[in-house]
Amino acid sequence: xxxxxxxxxxxxxxxxxxxxxxxxxxxxxxxxxxxxxxxxxxxxxxxxxxxxxxxxxxxxxxxxxxxxxxxxxxxxxxxxxxxxxxxxxxxxxxxxxxxxxxxxxxxxxxxxxxxxxxxxxxxxxxxxxxxxxxxxxxxxxxxxxxxxxxxxxxxxxxxxxxxxxxxxxxxxxxxxxxxxxxxxxxxxxxxxxxxxxxxxxxxxxxxxxxxxxxxxxxxxxxxxxxxxxxxxxxxxxx
Amino acid sequence: xxxxxxxxxxxxxxxxxxxxxxxxxxxxxxxxxxxxxxxxxxxxxxxxxxxxxxxxxxxxxxxxxxxxxxxxxxxxxxxxxxxxxxxxxxxxxxxxxxxxxxxxxxxxxxxxxxxxxxxxxxxxxxxxxxxxxxxxxxxxxxxxxxxxxxxxxxxxxxxxxxxxxxxxxxxxxxxxxxxxxxxxxxxxxxxxxxxxxxxxxxxxxxxxxxxxxxxxxxxxxxxxxxxxxxxxxxxxxxxxxxxxxxxxxxxxxxxxxxxxxxxxxxxxxxxxxxxxxxxxxxxxxxxxxxxxxxxxxxxxxxxxx
Numbered sequence: 001x002x003x004x005x006x007x008x009x010x011x012x013x014x015x016x017x018x019x020x021x022x023x024x025x026x027x028x029x030x031x032x033x034x035x036x037x038x039x040x041x042x043x044x045x046x047x048x049x050x051x052x053x054x055x056x057x058x059x060x061x062x063x064x065x066x067x068x069x070x071x072x073x074x075x076x077x078x079x080x081x082x083x084x085x086x087x088x089x090x091x092x093x094x095x096x097x098x099x100x101x102x103x104x105x106x107x108x109x110x111x112x113x114x115x116x117x118x119x120x121x122x123x124x125x126x127x128x129x130x131x132x133x134x135x136x137x138x139x140x141x142x143x144x145x146x147x148x149x150x151x152x153x154x155x156x157x158x159x160x161x162x163x164x165x166x167x168x169x170x171x172x173x174x175x176x177x178x179x180x181x182x183x184x185x186x187x188x189x190x191x192x193x194x195x196x197x198x199x200x201x202x203x204x205x206x207x208x209x210x211x212x213x214x215x216x217x218x219x220x221x222x223x224x225x226x227x228x229x230x231x232x233x234x235x236x237x238x
Numbered sequence: 239x240x241x242x243x244x245x246x247x248x249x250x251x252x253x254x255x256x257x258x259x260x261x262x263x264x265x266x267x268x269x270x271x272x273x274x275x276x277x278x279x280x281x282x283x284x285x286x287x288x289x290x291x292x293x294x295x296x297x298x299x300x301x302x303x304x305x306x307x308x309x310x311x312x313x314x315x316x317x318x319x320x321x322x323x324x325x326x327x328x329x330x331x332x333x334x335x336x337x338x339x340x341x342x343x344x345x346x347x348x349x350x351x352x353x354x355x356x357x358x359x360x361x362x363x364x365x366x367x368x369x370x371x372x373x374x375x376x377x378x379x380x381x382x383x384x385x386x387x388x389x390x391x392x393x394x395x396x397x398x399x400x401x402x403x404x405x406x407x408x409x410x411x412x413x414x415x416x417x418x419x420x421x422x423x424x425x426x427x428x429x430x431x432x433x434x435x436x437x438x439x440x441x442x443x444x445x446x447x448x449x450x451x452x453x454x455x456x457x458x459x460x461x462x463x464x465x466x467x468x469x470x471x472x473x474x475x476x477x478x479x480x481x482x483x484x485x486x487x488x489x490x491x492x493x494x495x496x497x498x499x500x501x502x503x504x505x506x507x508x509x510x511x512x513x514x515x516x517x518x519x520x521x522x523x524x525x526x527x528x529x530x531x532x533x534x535x536x537x538x539x540x541x542x543x
Binding site for chain 2: 002003005010014018086087088089092093094095207230234236
């Protein structure tokens with residue numbers, strides 16, 4: 001655990017000095033908060049049944065995109081950065097285990113993504129609720145809470161696993177970022193479909209999406225851990 | 239301190255290291271010399287428990303490779319071919335990070351000690367990315383030594399350094415000798431190996447030769463005395479008739495004489511030359527560089543059987 005913390009802190013220290021990561025981590029959540037607030041505010045007067053629900057569902061989707069997208073840049077730069085600097089071999093020469101290294105790098109991407117997602121979601125609620133005059137019915141119900149607190153970590157894990165796999169074969173952080181962005185689309189598509197409907201966010205749908213993500217994450221993380229072995233890194237990685 | 243038996247590493251059909259048998263003593267500076275692609279880095283990676291051998295065995299600091307890899311990594315320090323520093327972190331943050339990973343008891347104190355030793359203390363808060371090549375290399379060596387390893391693997395420690403920085407690094411290696419650390423030095427700089435190493439191994443996928451630099455030179459070339467004469471004095475070689483002379487060559491006014499014991503035989507040789515009327519101007523020992531030895535042995539190794 002001690003060595004995982006050491007990796008985590010180093011990753012964050014480096015990320016804070018990377019303008020690309022900082023820009024994505026600050027701009028994207030603020031943009032999503034702004035877009036979601038404007039959307040629900042403009043829809044407050046629409047007198048169509050289910051319109052408010054659809055708009056809030058759409059807003060929820062914005063905040064479920066964040067945990068999938070924010071870790072992409074952190075994870076891609078974390079691995080490709082090591083490759084570019086030639087720092088992987090000295091790191092692997094330390095007594096750290098392959099799993100500790102993997103977990104340190106993965107958590108360094110997942111933790112900020114979740115903090116930023118939940119923080120920006122809180123900011124959205126804090127700003128939008130007074131603007132629309134209170135919480136609309138069927139919003140902030142248990143399925144909603146399950147979606148934001150249950151699906152977000154799974155989306156982050158899936159995203160980190162994909163990025164680590166892609167980064168092991170890539171030599172350019174931007175290329176890795178772009179390829180990983182495409183690879184996480186299947187994880188987000190159900191959310192997009194689901195947000196476009198006027199139906200209520202149900203525990204069944206959240207559970208279904210969660211189950212799919214658990215299976216997908218297990219598969220992706222299994223292969224990511226497999227390529228994250230010393231021998232593989234030093235002899236097979238590009 | 240390092241012992242290998244039949245250590246072999248294959249990558250598919252390619253044999254990178256073939257049947258390596260070595261013993262390196264405690265406190266020894268051991269040079270590992272060979273051309274690019276000879277398998278030197280692969281050997282270091284195996285001995286530092288970074289990659290597994292395909293076959294064979296090794297013990298490093300008394301620990302078994304394969305069974306005690308984590309403990310081996312705790313006891314060895316590795317300087318990789320490139321410094322591999324975190325350019326966005328300061329010098330002290332780079333060292334603190336590694337000190338914590340190695341579990342150094344007082345990481346800050348130890349980082350400070352090495353930054354002072356390498357004269358980088360004044361630049362401790364500067365980003366490693368802003369350092370010159372020499373400073374980066376010094377920082378990388380400091381990183382490899384932070385946990386006070388018993389065995390230090392140095393892969394091309396002076397490559398791409400200017401002469402001044404290279405001298406600093408060489409002096410440092412000399413200092414380490416006095417600390418009784420075992421140093422496994424991979425280098426292309428044969429003059430450096432000649433000056434620093436107690437023993438060298440010439441390696442080209444397999445071990446070509448191993449021994450002290452002087453011992454290897456004597457083994458291959460014997461000891462030779464160069465005698466400069468004032469005039470050619472034809473027929474002198476045939477007139478000498480001294481039984482201890484192994485071989486005699488002539489290049490203009492110079493005789494190159496192979497001997498077994500020049501300290502004893504040179505006075506007799508010179509006396510005889512003078513008796514034969516030769517005007518001896520200078521007498522020197524022919525010094526063969528490690529480079530000559532390396533090139534000859536490698537050529538021999540490549541020559542078809």
